[in-house]
Amino acid sequence: MIEVWNKVDLLTKEQQELLPSATGNNVFHVSVLKGTGVKNLMERGEAISDEVLNKGTYKFKYSID
Secondary structure, three states, X not given: OOEEEOOHHHOOHHHHHOOOOOOOOOEEEOEOOOOEOHHXXXXXXXXXXXXXXXXXXXXXXOOOO
């Protein structure tokens, strides 16, 4: 799962500090308008795609009650 926080450029610095950390692999603070963080988001999406598509069969785990 990837978590994307868009339009962070519209927040004050104080508000941005309250957001979940973007230092992990799957949380991204972006501003599509300014292009901030988009490259990192796209690179992570490509990496996840490579993991799923290039390592054999991918099986979803789920339970049906």
